[in-house]
Structures are given as structure tokens and as C-alpha cells.
Amino acid sequence: MKPSIVWFRQDLRLADNPALQAAVERGGPIVPVFVWAPHEEGDWPPGAASRWWWHQTLESFAADLESVGSRLIVRDGDSLAELEQIVEETDAEAVFWNRRYEPAVVERDKAIKMTLGARGLEVQSFGGSLLFEPWQVETKEGNPYQVFSAFWRACKRLDEPEEPSPAPEKLPHPWKWPDSVEVDSLELLPRIDWASGFRDEWTPGEKGAAERLDRFLREAVPDYKDDRNRPDRYATSKLSPHLHFGEIGPRTVWHETRRRLGDARFTNADEGGEVFLSEIGWREFAHHLLYHFPETTDRPLREKFDDFPWRDDEDELKAWQRGRTGFPIVDAGMRELWTTGWMHNRVRMIVASFLTKDLRLHWLEGARWFWDTLVDADLANNTLGWQWTAGCGADAAPYFRVFNPMTQGAKFDPDGEYTRQWVPELASVVDKHLQQPWEAGSPPADYPEPVVDHAEARKEALAAFETVKG
Ligand SMILES: Cc1cc2nc3c(=O)[nH]c(=O)nc-3n(C[C@H](O)[C@H](O)[C@H](O)COP(=O)(O)OP(=O)(O)OC[C@H]3O[C@@H](n4cnc5c(N)ncnc54)[C@H](O)[C@@H]3O)c2cc1C
Known part of the structure; x- marks a missing residue:
């Protein structure tokens, strides 16, 4: 079977990754690709702190892929042109990715899907970054929600999010790898090193994300309801960058939290866990709003x-x-x-x-x-x-x-x-x-x-x- 390309974006993880899972299930060699294309993000290309994180997380993900016998092909340029070139170089027949919801990216992805589809490739996008797709949740009148509590109640009436898939142990690779650039060549790190405080605080990557969730569920979730407003305490998960870059998926957070709620060691955890999951709900709500009201990145909703x-x-x-x-x-x-x-x-x-x-x-x-x-x-x-x-x-x-x-x-x-x-x-x-x-x-x-x-x-x-x- 000819190769599939998995186009990684903000989903840099092996576990709970529907696009990667689809490529594994399709069979045949897999070519993991990342394209650095900040000019395609509209008025909001990654800022300095995000670029620092990108550097670290790309290196971490490349090492994770190597540990399962694969590689991360890194390109710098226009997403469509790079993907087309990699299709030529590898003779790939399929391109899979997980969806993003930023307005400029949605438009870009639609155009890429059409162009690659018109070339006869199998092109599929998957929902892996949210618990519920923005168009799945609507009011009785068929409109988007604008009030969080009603939105979250509606989400909870839907089927529970699917169980996440485990990380594959081995990924089949192509007989010849396409060209790749070094992460260093993307020049994502600041010229003047102001990021030493970042290094002390964060471990970007799938492993760092899993450790954050584990520590939070062991130590802080029981008191989350009372302490989450206290900046002087270790009381919240600090998962936000890991979730943003997709180093951990919300389905993993959801199911892992629910599973641990059943653990007798956490006496108050039920309430803490529910409030914590409703914060994940705010993240869902934010994406629901962005998808339905794309103009709000620069203009007030009201x-x-x-x-x-x-x-x-x-x-x-x-x-x-x-x-x-x-x-x-x-x-x-x-x-x-x-x-x-x-x-x-x-x-x-x-x-x-x-x-x-x-x-x-x-x-x-x-x-x-x-x-x-x-x-x-x-x-x-x-x-x-x-x-x-x-x-x-x-x-x-x-x-x-x-x-x-x-x-x-x-x-x-x-x-x-x-x-x-x-x-x-x-x-x-x-x-x-x-x-x-x-x-x-x-x-x-x-x-x-x-x-x-x-x-x-x-x-x-x-x-x-x-x-x-x-
Ligand atoms: C002015 C302002 C700007 C913000 N900008 C961002 C931003 O750019 N990126 C970002 O991830 N969050 C942003 N937030 C939301 C929130 O402050 C952070 O998500 C949260 O502080 C992250 O810490 P945590 O992971 O420990 O949160 P926890 O309390 O552990 O919550 C778990 C997860 O739920 C989500 N979440 C929690 N609160 C919110 C919220 N109010 N809205 C949306 N999602 C939420 C986050 O993904 C978070 O990681 C902003 C809030 C305000 C008031």
C-alpha cells in the first residue's frame, strides 16, 4: 500500500490522535509532516512566547516519533506547496489531519482539502482538539450558544466523548524519507535569551503534559473548587499550553479525570473534578464562539x-x-x-x-x-x-x-x-x-x-x- 501523510499542526501527540490513528488503520507507511507557515495564520501569527514553545515541542515530538521507528518531516513554506511536494516525493495516496478552528486556518484548510482532493488523493480531517465539534452543539432554534451555562448543559446531553486511542507502539515508515529541515533553522528561539524563566517552569511535549495532568489529579483536584482562584497556591492544572499545542487531548483529560473520580483516595474530588471539567467546557465554549463568530478576533461580539x-x-x-x-x-x-x-x-x-x-x-x-x-x-x-x-x-x-x-x-x-x-x-x-x-x-x-x-x-x-x- 502507498503511504499516507499525517499533517501535524496543533496536535503534537501520539496518543488520542484521530488523524494518526486513521493512518495506522488504513495500513501502509506513514509520513508525519509539520509545515511552519506563520504567514497563513491571518493577523495572529504565533507570538514570541509561542515560538519558544514551538521550538521545544517540535524537538520533543520528533524524538517521540523516533522512539516508535518514525520521523518528523519538518518543512518551512506554504502548507499546500509543501504537502504537494511531499506527495510527489513519497507517492502518497492519502493526507490526514486534525481540525483547527481559527478563521484564517479554516479557510486555508478548506482550500487545501479541495486542491488535494481534486488530485485524486484521499483527504480527511478529524476532530481531535475538542470534546464536541462547534457545529454539533446548537440551540433549539438551530443557533450557536452565547451563554456558557446553557452551552455546557447542551454539551452534556450529547454522547460522552469517545475514549482516546493509545499511542501506537510502532509506526510503519516509507522506504525513502522526504527532505526535512532542522527545527533550529526555523529560528523560533529569541535572539536575546529572555526565556530562562520558561525553562524553569515548563516541559513542553506529550510526556510533560501527561505529568502535569497526573500531578494535578493526584494533588490539587480535590480542592480545585475552593482554591482555583488562589494565585498563591498550586491549585490549577497549568495544562493550558499543553492543550493549546495538542500535546494532550481534551478527551484524555475528560476520561482520565472521570476515571480518577472513582478512586476512593479523592474524597472531595467529585466536586473539584466536575468544576475542573467545566473549565474544559469554557475552552469548548470559546472555540464554539470563535467558529461561529470569526470576526470577534478583532471586533466586539456586542x-x-x-x-x-x-x-x-x-x-x-x-x-x-x-x-x-x-x-x-x-x-x-x-x-x-x-x-x-x-x-x-x-x-x-x-x-x-x-x-x-x-x-x-x-x-x-x-x-x-x-x-x-x-x-x-x-x-x-x-x-x-x-x-x-x-x-x-x-x-x-x-x-x-x-x-x-x-x-x-x-x-x-x-x-x-x-x-x-x-x-x-x-x-x-x-x-x-x-x-x-x-x-x-x-x-x-x-x-x-x-x-x-x-x-x-x-x-x-x-x-x-x-x-x-x-
Ligand atoms: C483576559 C484573559 C485572557 C486569557 N487568555 C487565554 C489564552 O490565550 N489561552 C488560554 O488557554 N486561556 C486563556 N485564558 C483563560 C484562562 O485564564 C487559562 O486557560 C487558565 O488560566 C490556564 O490555567 P490552567 O491550565 O491552570 O487552568 P485550569 O483551571 O487547570 O483549567 C483547565 C483548562 O481549562 C481551560 N480553561 C480554563 N479556564 C478557561 C477560560 N476562562 N476560558 C477558556 N478556557 C479555559 C484551559 O484550557 C485550561 O488549561 C484567558 C483568560 C482571561 C481572563
Whole structure:
């Protein structure tokens, strides 16, 4: 039998990989291919932190493929042209891949499917990155959902996601491998090495992902419901980059969590596990929205926000990006992001509220900064997160709910451990003044004054909101 090409994209894993599984079941040699084509991602090509992750995960996946007798063919160019060339070089008869849902990628993939299909190849795409395909879930009227709770209830009425397939032990290879470039030649790593904090924190790849899930289910899931809002604790899975790059599939997360819930060692785990799976549900919801409302990557879902009077202030934007706003919990989050490529969800909401409400800067400024600096930057989740916080998206927090950074900091980091870790200038400020150091008798000289007066800024934000409320 002639070879099949498996075109890997954001599904860099051997287990629970429907496209790879289909190639195994078809029989014959398998050619695993990855094409680096950032210019095909529309206005959202991978940012610096994502590129760092891509480098590591490609090397890790190439080694995993070698351990099952195969190889990763890496190309740099236009996806269609590279795939066509590999078809020529290997005489392949089939091309399989797992779907992605970003608008520019959906359009590209449709065109590639048509062109390769017209050449007589067997071309198939599979659902492996979500529990439920975006078009599987619809309201009674046949529309997409815009409210999470109703969406998730509808998902749970569908058949349970399939059990994931195990990793193949051996992959049949072609008699001659096509050309491949070195991962190094893609130049994904930063020229100036700012990523040492990333190396300390992350192990990109399928093994690193499995270890994260295992540790979370052993240590943290029982308390997840209560502790998931605490940035000072190990309380959430940190699976987001692994899920984004497809180093672990959501079906594995779903079934593994359910299986462990039956384990008697986890007394509180049922509730924790259910809440955890509903967060995976938010990821599903984000992709559902992105698929049905592709314009929302750059425009608010609630159109009246098109006319919102956003401000423009380079200095304040820079203060926010660099963690120098003078609001400790905001600065802690922004510095955690810069150093590790990740930020706790509660703190993401606080810093996003601060940017869009206290500073009244456009949510896209925040979305773009996150896009460049997060290792889990994900067009669906990031768009939802920003529009939700700014009040202009689906099921959004109302615009008039403005987070108070002082009370949020005191509530979710009560001992100040997280804040002091990331803002060491405040090490000696007592708990009482930690979130408002300007009230301390002698505030630390090396920490900035607050860029705005929160109470004033809140009033101005609400007045601005009145202009689009209608
Ligand atoms: C302004 C803003 C921007 C965000 N940008 C991103 C982003 O670019 N990429 C990203 O993956 N998440 C984003 N999120 C969602 C959320 O903050 C992260 O998914 C979460 O913090 C990741 O940590 P975790 O893996 O420990 O989460 P856990 O609590 O362990 O949750 C498990 C998984 O569920 C998914 N998930 C959890 N919360 C959400 C959510 N609110 N929306 C969608 N999926 C969720 C993630 O895949 C996560 O890995 C954003 C949130 C906000 C408020």
C-alpha cells in the first residue's frame, strides 16, 4: 500500500490522535509532516512566547516519533506547496489531519482539502482538539450558544466523548524519507535569551503534559473548587499550553479525570473534578464562539461596543505591560507573565479589568500583548477572556462591574505571598498596606506611585459606558 501523510499542526501527540490513528488503520507507511507557515495564520501569527514553545515541542515530538521507528518531516513554506511536494516525493495516496478552528486556518484548510482532493488523493480531517465539534452543539432554534451555562448543559446531553486511542507502539515508515529541515533553522528561539524563566517552569511535549495532568489529579483536584482562584497556591492544572499545542487531548483529560473520580483516595474530588471539567467546557465554549463568530478576533461580539470611547496612552500601556502601574496585584500578574509566559486566571481577569476599565485602553491592546507573551496564547480562549472582561463579549461580565485591584488582591492573595514573590520591592510592606502601598507611612522608594486613582477611574469608566449602553 502507498503511504499516507499525517499533517501535524496543533496536535503534537501520539496518543488520542484521530488523524494518526486513521493512518495506522488504513495500513501502509506513514509520513508525519509539520509545515511552519506563520504567514497563513491571518493577523495572529504565533507570538514570541509561542515560538519558544514551538521550538521545544517540535524537538520533543520528533524524538517521540523516533522512539516508535518514525520521523518528523519538518518543512518551512506554504502548507499546500509543501504537502504537494511531499506527495510527489513519497507517492502518497492519502493526507490526514486534525481540525483547527481559527478563521484564517479554516479557510486555508478548506482550500487545501479541495486542491488535494481534486488530485485524486484521499483527504480527511478529524476532530481531535475538542470534546464536541462547534457545529454539533446548537440551540433549539438551530443557533450557536452565547451563554456558557446553557452551552455546557447542551454539551452534556450529547454522547460522552469517545475514549482516546493509545499511542501506537510502532509506526510503519516509507522506504525513502522526504527532505526535512532542522527545527533550529526555523529560528523560533529569541535572539536575546529572555526565556530562562520558561525553562524553569515548563516541559513542553506529550510526556510533560501527561505529568502535569497526573500531578494535578493526584494533588490539587480535590480542592480545585475552593482554591482555583488562589494565585498563591498550586491549585490549577497549568495544562493550558499543553492543550493549546495538542500535546494532550481534551478527551484524555475528560476520561482520565472521570476515571480518577472513582478512586476512593479523592474524597472531595467529585466536586473539584466536575468544576475542573467545566473549565474544559469554557475552552469548548470559546472555540464554539470563535467558529461561529470569526470576526470577534478583532471586533466586539456586542456591536454597540464598536463606538466605545477607548483612550490612547502609550505611557500607561507601557506601565501595564511592564508591571509598573503601582497596583501590586496587577504588577505581580504582569511580571509573572513576562517571566514564566503564564498568568493565573484570576489575575488575568484583574489585569484585564484594570487595562480596559481603570486605564480604559482598548481590549485589543491587552489581547495583543497576551498574544505575544503567553505560552498558552490561544485565539479562541484569549478572545473570549478579553471580551468577557471588557464586557463586550458573550456571557460577559457587565461593563459596570469594575474589579477593585486592592480588594481583589487582599481577597485572593490574603497573605501577600504571590504579590511579594513577583514584586519584591514590597517585601517589607505590612499586609495591611500591601495592596495599597501608598498608604504606608514610608512607601518603598523603588516602587511606582499608582498611575490612576481607582475611584476616579471607575467613575470615568462608568460614564464612558453610559455612551454605548443604549
Ligand atoms: C483576559 C484573559 C485572557 C486569557 N487568555 C487565554 C489564552 O490565550 N489561552 C488560554 O488557554 N486561556 C486563556 N485564558 C483563560 C484562562 O485564564 C487559562 O486557560 C487558565 O488560566 C490556564 O490555567 P490552567 O491550565 O491552570 O487552568 P485550569 O483551571 O487547570 O483549567 C483547565 C483548562 O481549562 C481551560 N480553561 C480554563 N479556564 C478557561 C477560560 N476562562 N476560558 C477558556 N478556557 C479555559 C484551559 O484550557 C485550561 O488549561 C484567558 C483568560 C482571561 C481572563
